[in-house]
Each structure stands twice: as C-alpha cells, then as structure tokens.
Amino acid sequence: MSDYLWSGWGWTHADRDKTTAQTTSQMAETQNKMTPDEKFNLITRNLQEYLGGDEMKKILQERDIKVYWGTATTGKPHIGYFVPMTKLADFLKAGCHVTVLFADLHAFLDNMKAPWELLRLRTKYYEAAIKAMLTSIGVPIDKLKFVVGSSYQLSEKYTLDVYKMLAMVTEHDAKKAGAEVVKQVESPLMSGLVYPLLQALDEEYLDVDVQFGGVDQRKIFTFAEKYMPHLGYKKRGHLMNVMLGGLSGSKMSSSEPDSKIDLLDDEKSIRKKLAKAFCEEGNVDDNPILSFLKIVIFPLMSLKGENTFVIKRAEKFGGDIQFVGFDAVFEAFKEKRLHPADLKSGASDALCALLAPIRKIFEDPALIELTNQAYPPADKKAAASAGGAKKEKKAAGSEPSSPAPKKQPAPAAEDDNASIISKLDIVVGKIVEVGPHPDADSLYVEKIECGEAQPRTVVSGLRKYMTVEQMQNRHVLILKNLKPAKMRGVESQAMVLCASNAEGTVVEFLEPPAGSVAGDRVFFEGHEGTPEAQLNPKKKVWETVQPDFKTREDRVAVWGSVEFRTSKGLIKATSLVGANIK
Numbered sequence: 001m002s003d004y005l006w007s008g009w010g011w012t013h014a015d016r017d018k019t020t021a022q023t024t025s026q027m028a029e030t031q032n033k034m035t036p037d038e039k040f041n042l043i044t045r046n047l048q049e050y051l052g053g054d055e056m057k058k059i060l061q062e063r064d065i066k067v068y069w070g071t072a073t074t075g076k077p078h079i080g081y082f083v084p085m086t087k088l089a090d091f092l093k094a095g096c097h098v099t100v101l102f103a104d105l106h107a108f109l110d111n112m113k114a115p116w117e118l119l120r121l122r123t124k125y126y127e128a129a130i131k132a133m134l135t136s137i138g139v140p141i142d143k144l145k146f147v148v149g150s151s152y153q154l155s156e157k158y159t160l161d162v163y164k165m166l167a168m169v170t171e172h173d174a175k176k177a178g179a180e181v182v183k184q185v186e187s188p189l190m191s192g193l194v195y196p197l198l199q200a201l202d203e204e205y206l207d208v209d210v211q212f213g214g215v216d217q218r219k220i221f222t223f224a225e226k227y228m229p230h231l232g233y234k235k236r237g238h239l240m241n242v243m244l245g246g247l248s249g250s251k252m253s254s255s256e257p258d259s260k261i262d263l264l265d266d267e268k269s270i271r272k273k274l275a276k277a278f279c280e281e282g283n284v285d286d287n288p289i290l291s292f293l294k295i296v297i298f299p300l301m302s303l304k305g306e307n308t309f310v311i312k313r314a315e316k317f318g319g320d321i322q323f324v325g326f327d328a329v330f331e332a333f334k335e336k337r338l339h340p341a342d343l344k345s346g347a348s349d350a351l352c353a354l355l356a357p358i359r360k361i362f363e364d365p366a367l368i369e370l371t372n373q374a375y376p377p378a379d380k381k382a383a384a385s386a387g388g389a390k391k392e393k394k395a396a397g398s399e400p401s402s403p404a405p406k407k408q409p410a411p412a413a414e415d416d417n418a419s420i421i422s423k424l425d426i427v428v429g430k431i432v433e434v435g436p437h438p439d440a441d442s443l444y445v446e447k448i449e450c451g452e453a454q455p456r457t458v459v460s461g462l463r464k465y466m467t468v469e470q471m472q473n474r475h476v477l478i479l480k481n482l483k484p485a486k487m488r489g490v491e492s493q494a495m496v497l498c499a500s501n502a503e504g505t506v507v508e509f510l511e512p513p514a515g516s517v518a519g520d521r522v523f524f525e526g527h528e529g530t531p532e533a534q535l536n537p538k539k540k541v542w543e544t545v546q547p548d549f550k551t552r553e554d555r556v557a558v559w560g561s562v563e564f565r566t567s568k569g570l571i572k573a574t575s576l577v578g579a580n581i582k
C-alpha cells in the first residue's frame, strides 16, 4: 500500500506536541481538582464491564491513563456511536490521553467490509463523521490524537510481530477471539483470523495502558490479555461500553427503516422514528429510549455540570416536566407517572439537538461528494469493487442506514448494509423419513435431505395438522441456519417453513416449484448475499423478518413485496392466501 492512505491526516510530531501542550493547560484546572479515585470512577462509569481496574488505579496514583478506542472504517457510523463518543468525553475530562484509531486494515480484513479501493475514502468519511459527533457533544477534537491503522501496521517491526503471533496463536484461539466481531461466514477467510492479532498488537504500538470498545470486543480483549505477555509486551486493561439496542427494542426490525436513525436524518424523521420506537408504559427493562438517556444524554449533561432534564409539554397536558438526574426519570417511568409519549418527545428534543450540528457540518459540498464516493450507489460500487463481501456494520447495536445527503440521488442498497433477508439460509429439502417424537404428542421427528452429505434431523410441531403419509417424500422449504435447539430431548437442526391461517387451524407446506431438488437455494431478488453460517440468536434476524413473511393473493410466498424464489421459479402455499409463514 502506498502512503497515500496516511497522507492528509497531518499528525506530525510537532502537531502532537502542540496539542498536548494545549490539552495540558486547558484541562489542568479540572483535572487537578479530581482525585485518582474520582478519575477512576469517571473513567469506568456507565460501562458494561472493565478488566484490569486495580492496575488502572495504580497508574492513576502516578499519572493519567493513556487509552485508545478503535473503529473499523466500514459502514456509516450511526447514532449508536454516541455511546463510545460519550465515554471519550468522560476520558478526556478524567485527564486521559485519548487516541482514536481508524482501523482501515481491519475494515478490509473483516471479509472486505470495506473494499480495498474504497478504504481511503471510507477512512476520510469516518474521520469527518466521528469528528462531527465529537464536536456536537462538545469535545474539543484537538485534544484527541487520531491515527490511521495502516500508517504503522505495515512497518517492518509490526509485521514481524504479526508473524511472531501467527507462530504462537492457535487457530482455535484466533477464531474464538473474533467470533463476535468478525463476520462469520461459511468459508471463513484467513484475514478474519489475523484480525484479532492485529487488534491486540495495536495496544503496544499505540502505546496505551487501556483499550476501550463495545462489549462485543470482549473476546478480542481477553485474547490480547493472554497473548501480549507471550510477546514480551504488557497486558493492558480493558473498558467495555454497553451496546445500544435497536430502536424497536426487543422487537428490533432492521427491515423497517424506522428502527434506525442515521447521523444525517432530519428532525422530522427523527421524531417520527422515535414516536414509533418500542417504549412500553412502565417497562424500564427493555427500553431503548431510557437506555439512550442513561448512557448518552445524562452523562453529557453532567460533563457540563447540568442534570436537569426538561420535557416540554403543552399547558393543557400539565405543562413542562423537569427531572433532576436519570434516576428521577427512571422511577417516574417505572411508576407510570411519565407517559411514553412524553418520554419520547423529551428524547427527540435531546437527539435533535445532538444531530443538528452534524447535519450542518455535512452540508459542506466537499463532504457530500466524499459521502457519495465512499458509499457509492450499488451499481457504481460493483464497478469500484469486484466481489467485495457484504455485510452490515455491527457497531453499537442499532443498524446503520444511509439516507441521501442533501441534493444527491439516494444511494441504493450499499455494501455494508447488506439486506437482512440475505442472512437467512433457506433451501429446498426433501423429507426422507418421518415419525412421532418419542416424548411429545404434538411433534414429529423428520430426516430431511437438504443437499448436504447427511440429511438433517428436524423436529416440527405438525402432528395436529398432517399425517405421516402427507409428509413422506415431500419437498418442503427449510430454514437451515437457526441455532440448533433441543426440542424435548431431540436436537432440531433446521426448521420447516409452513403457511398457517390467522386462527392457527390450518397449517400447510410451502411448495417449491416443479423440478426442485434438495439443496435448491431460495433467494429474494435484489437482496442477494451470502447467508450467515449460523444466525446469532441475539441479533434476532429471524424474529425481525418473519412478521413480513406472508402468502399473496395468488398464494405466492413473499417477504414484504419480494417473492420467495429459486432458480426454478416461485414458491407457493397449497391453498392459503394472506397466511403467516413460520
């Protein structure tokens, strides 16, 4: 790689020293007032977890902590990124030396989520977006150090360290370390195994005491703790932020654009999306809006010495309401003194205030141009990158989206935003054996051929609806990549998809087109992609798409308006129209 990836970032040593000098003078006042314990509490507040707390406390007795946060420059950052940004603000206030790493090589190594050709542009986009977010929450960006991964990760010394690690890390450990971060695919690439090794080494090369990231990074963090000492390097501490759930809470729906908020969404759509967000009266356990207030809005207020949250309300509904501290909001909501509509309206005001300056920054024509180049519409993308793997960025929980910047044509589906439906692995299966479940009256146990070496064992609750004869030798549709689950002691390795009426009295198979054979893949036109090897139950992919599965008037199975098809044609229910599919 040429050094153009690095040019334009402007982090010369002279700059760094200057900034350090400013940082020291400007922050000296607050920091001097903070005891090491206070600093530690601020550094660790609102985290999901941290490792190495005692060592951090020890360091704080002598000097301030050096910490870095890395982000792979893949899909567009979205509002979930306010969670780590808020922590960066805490770290600065606690006197930390904070480095932000734009992990461009990692974006490539992770199944080419950022294709090589777009890497530099993506990195520039990330720089602009992250800096805009920091500015919006009042963090002076000249107090942070920004580094691009490839600027040092290709040096001789670093490269040699990578090889040394390759000679000591087992494949098992590398795979395990990346399991929650690196996209899991059917034929995993070597690059995905190298990814965690580089992330561990970064701790040494960025010269920090502590690495910070989402709790999804946990396995990479513990991997680093294990292997850094083997290389003769210090074991670092690790700080992990909570991941923000989707806006729709447990009912996260990524197929529904309303469940995600992009940094550039306008006020009207922010309010509309929040108005639709999952926020049940009195439910404080599963409430994305309360979480956002707790881990972003209140901490940001407290950094400015404020803690009063005002919810504007018309006089006729009782006028404005004020809450002092997050606990006051929490209790009021729990006791149903605060209505979801009011909570949403207060949160909308706060979020609009955070996003307005970012939209303003992105009105700059140069940034509009950069956005379109870094995230080109799908057709141009195909030309820019032949065959880059596709997948969504899994950052802070909620999904990235890509509204068009002002006055630009809307980008079509983008590579880092692969359609959720493409993650499902649905194929034609042939039932070759079927019999009653030994321990459950309502269940059958089948052997279903699905184009693999062995037929799969599948448990289905179909005994009320079909006879053994009706099932034997039938071609059916099966969903192959749900996590296998034991049903009354028998492990089911797939699920048969059926259509059922609203009352649940009629259940029938979905019929593959004539001439189908076991293993024929079902796809959704315009939403093609590589299915996940196994769906992560936490991501609720199935739960998200299933409600939009229906049979049309002509009995054809559809996801929203898109048909289920194989290379041989469309899939239909036997008789049911407007039926559910599950």
Ligand SMILES: N[C@@H](Cc1ccc(O)cc1)C(=O)O
Pocket: 069, 070, 071, 072, 101, 103, 106, 181, 198, 199, 200, 202, 203, 213, 217
């Ligand atoms: N793994 C981080 C990115 C990262 C890469 C390298 C690092 O050193 C740190 C962080 C992510 O999921 O975005």
